[in-house]
Amino acid sequence: MGTERTDRATELTVLRPEDFDRWWGGLVRAFGGVAAAEERELDRSLTEFDRSLAALDGDEIVGTAGAFSFRMTVPGGAQVPAAGVTMVSVAATHRRRGVLTSMMRRQLEDVRALGEPLAVLFASEPAIYGRFGYGAAASQLTAEIDTSRVSLALPAGADDVRVRYAEPADVLDACEAVYAALVPGRPGMLARQPGWERVGLLDPESEREGASALGCVVAERDGEVTGYARYRTKLGWGPDGHDGTVKLEDLAALDPATDAALWRFLFGIDLMSTLSLHGRPVDDAWQYLVSDIRRCRPRLRDSGHVRLVDVAAALAARTYQTPVDVVLDVEDAFCPWNAGRLRLTGDPKGASCERTTDAADLALSVRELGASYLGGVSLLSLARAGRVAELRPGALTEASVAFGSPVPPWLPHGF
Numbered sequence: 001m002g003t004e005r006t007d008r009a010t011e012l013t014v015l016r017p018e019d020f021d022r023w024w025g026g027l028v029r030a031f032g033g034v035a036a037a038e039e040r041e042l043d044r045s046l047t048e049f050d051r052s053l054a055a056l057d058g059d060e061i062v063g064t065a066g067a068f069s070f071r072m073t074v075p076g077g078a079q080v081p082a083a084g085v086t087m088v089s090v091a092a093t094h095r096r097r098g099v100l101t102s103m104m105r106r107q108l109e110d111v112r113a114l115g116e117p118l119a120v121l122f123a124s125e126p127a128i129y130g131r132f133g134y135g136a137a138a139s140q141l142t143a144e145i146d147t148s149r150v151s152l153a154l155p156a157g158a159d160d161v162r163v164r165y166a167e168p169a170d171v172l173d174a175c176e177a178v179y180a181a182l183v184p185g186r187p188g189m190l191a192r193q194p195g196w197e198r199v200g201l202l203d204p205e206s207e208r209e210g211a212s213a214l215g216c217v218v219a220e221r222d223g224e225v226t227g228y229a230r231y232r233t234k235l236g237w238g239p240d241g242h243d244g245t246v247k248l249e250d251l252a253a254l255d256p257a258t259d260a261a262l263w264r265f266l267f268g269i270d271l272m273s274t275l276s277l278h279g280r281p282v283d284d285a286w287q288y289l290v291s292d293i294r295r296c297r298p299r300l301r302d303s304g305h306v307r308l309v310d311v312a313a314a315l316a317a318r319t320y321q322t323p324v325d326v327v328l329d330v331e332d333a334f335c336p337w338n339a340g341r342l343r344l345t346g347d348p349k350g351a352s353c354e355r356t357t358d359a360a361d362l363a364l365s366v367r368e369l370g371a372s373y374l375g376g377v378s379l380l381s382l383a384r385a386g387r388v389a390e391l392r393p394g395a396l397t398e399a400s401v402a403f404g405s406p407v408p409p410w411l412p413h414g415f
């Protein structure tokens, strides 16, 4: 990776460690200007400098973009190398001159050269990344549960689970083991790289908005940790008395009884009447235990946006829930090496994907492939929106069913 000149008199260069503070400062300014020193130091320790880009105007850093070397679970359970695109910003003094476009182009070329078939990101605004071939591939669930009015029906075994308070750092290894056991079972989950376990413990006082420090409970059965929850509480008083909120930060459980025992704890904390949760999987089990889903105010929003950087390798890396044999005519203006016809043959055991000159069965862009890749958005739905064309009758249903996933995708944390 050398230095290159963009068409707008800014240069792209690889970030040097000694420039990190300036680089990070530019990023923070673009994100509203407030960030804690603890966050800066964590970011510094996680930053992969050789994959971080700075856009320069003279000596001034006017653009930032980074990538983490993740492995992401895909349908079928394989953990596939995926560039976690992050820390993207352009100085407001240099906006809308193509700086982001030049960074995205360079970054995707670098990802391809590293042999990573996928890139994934959380978008600050969903309108930004479609033009670069990313598709919104997963959703996340947000809810504000009125725990004074909503009750839970618990499954058998919940009473056998012991829930106890713990210091988050003291039980970190046990919590990480729970997380790691869940990674292969859900598309979108990220295998934790060394150092990333500390992200869940980041707790700067300046960002608590009046809530408590991070609290933690672990769930145990027969002395083994089978789940955990990290949360904050914020006590409030209204005209009718207490009106506190529990803010859930993270919850993971190895089995339904543990999961339910943790939700029971969160629903039942005294003086709290709202349980606020965000970034949860769309099939979070509490939804099927509550007495009144309306008073939980569930909402969906986009989470991970996926980009197939090497379409053939990415499609061959996952499995398909039913047999599929289709020729895809792929449009990819931003990464032209992907454009053209590919034959995808797959089933629940594996897949292959090769260039072909055979007639196409489906025509779509790389963005639709990104959206449907983790099994959370169906090709049929995209076709109804006019974004996938069926050229051979029957091919759309065949491919759409095959691309699905019995477990909805979920990206467990931002980056």
Ligand SMILES: CC(=O)SCCNC(=O)CCNC(=O)[C@H](O)C(C)(C)COP(=O)(O)OP(=O)(O)OC[C@H]1O[C@@H](n2cnc3c(N)ncnc32)[C@H](O)[C@@H]1OP(=O)(O)O
Residues within 6 Å of the ligand: 030, 031, 085, 086, 087, 088, 089, 090, 091, 094, 095, 096, 097, 098, 099, 100, 101, 102, 121, 122, 123, 124, 125, 127, 128, 131
């Ligand atoms: C993974 C992450 O880190 S997400 C974080 C993204 N960063 C932020 O949101 C921080 C604040 N915003 C910014 O720093 C900048 O506005 C950026 C990075 C979003 C855009 O940078 P720019 O250099 O202005 O983008 P650039 O000039 O390359 O724009 C390319 C195209 O995208 C469009 N575009 C850029 N930003 C946006 C946006 N926020 N919403 C809609 N369209 C956008 C431009 O209009 C342009 O369209 P065109 O090709 O049709 O003319």
